[in-house]
Amino acid sequence: MTGLSALIVACGIVRHVGLIEAIVRVESGGNPFALAVNGAVELVHAPRDRDEAAAMARWLAAHGYNFDAGLAQVNSANLARFGLDTSSVFERCANLRAASRVLEECHERALQHWDDEERAMAAALSCYNTGHLTRGLRNGYVTAVRAAVDSLAPGPNRDGSRGDEACHVWGRSARRNPARGSGRARAAIGDTQRDEVFAMSLADAFATRSHEERVR
Template sequence: MILPLAVFTQLAASCGPSVHVDTLAAIARTESGFHTGAINDNTGRRRYLPRSREEAIALATDLIVAKHHSVDLGLMQVNSANLSGLGMTVADAFDPCKNVAGAARVLTAAYRVPAAGQDTQPALLQALSRYNTGHPARGFANGYVAKVQASAEQVVPAIRLSGEAPGGQEGEQGTAAPQLPPPPPNWDVFGQARYARQYGSSVFGGSRPMPQPVPSAAPASSPAQAAPVQLQPVQLGASVNVAASPR
């Protein structure tokens, strides 16, 4: 029930397109180690790794319905208190695609767009804190944000070097000369921020910030057509996952 990174990246791009694959992979590694059936009982302070999806559903149902425990579920550890709002059942939480989709919605809702011209990195890291604790600072205090950053150090290079990131997201094939992609549209603040950090004035080493446009409303199209929200918690120089609004 542990997904290989190559499988996860394909899943994330398809099921959680509103968040960048790199970010989802770092969170999944931190939360469950890519285990699709992982269960964390916050009330009983126990962690379970069931051997099958059926076993996971039965155990989680007992903990949530019969015992009224707060439980984190599946690949991205979606909290049981969020299931109703996400339109998910307990069984859905152990469907990897639905779990990633739910987590992407929680994370996107946790992001607070900074004012034009401000550094976006604090907002990105605060979104991770909210994902874990429901609060913009508690995820720093409990070490969660640092854990996700450390996970990103492991999974992001692996994604890029293996060329596994699909659909135009990060990934390099062999030693071919890199091509500078066009910048994201002006309304995609996440994409603009990441593009500036990654490319700056050159393909690899540039760090010159791009001007941040005042975001306009995103096109009223279906969520699947929107550009990925490219949360990138990989700038480890910054010292500085909704319960205590649960996930």
């Protein structure tokens, strides 16, 4: 069990542990202070600690930016939904539990369309990334997460014993040279919901360059 998977379990998450670990690796590279602004913006620098990350997130929220934060890149439009704010979103367990809830919702949606677990899991990842059951298959996100799953060394909790269906299904054919991808900007969980759910991997960010003078 890796340190990240141990953290996920310690946070009370018992399903899809390996898959959530892979998602975190793709989304933030395991950086709990990761912050990304959605849209065509160029950012100045990445937060160095939780206090700075929270201050940046507060500024972005106050200025109307849509952003994604923390280990699993929870979207700012969903903070209230998960009982989070611009500070608590950077708390590891709170962020991971939000990710787990979204993945479960997406998995339940996918199972309504596919009986095959491997297809359903791929569709759930697509939903997690884009809010749509198939768009994430086309933008490379599902492939990136699957590669991250395959890169996890076999060991305890990798055989489905904790109900980790994704690793049980995908772990049967590990790749020797998996490529770690990066997340894509994504749409909503629901087909008609417009809020973005999770976002891109770590950005070099605080504010856009066009607003640099306002930040400093």
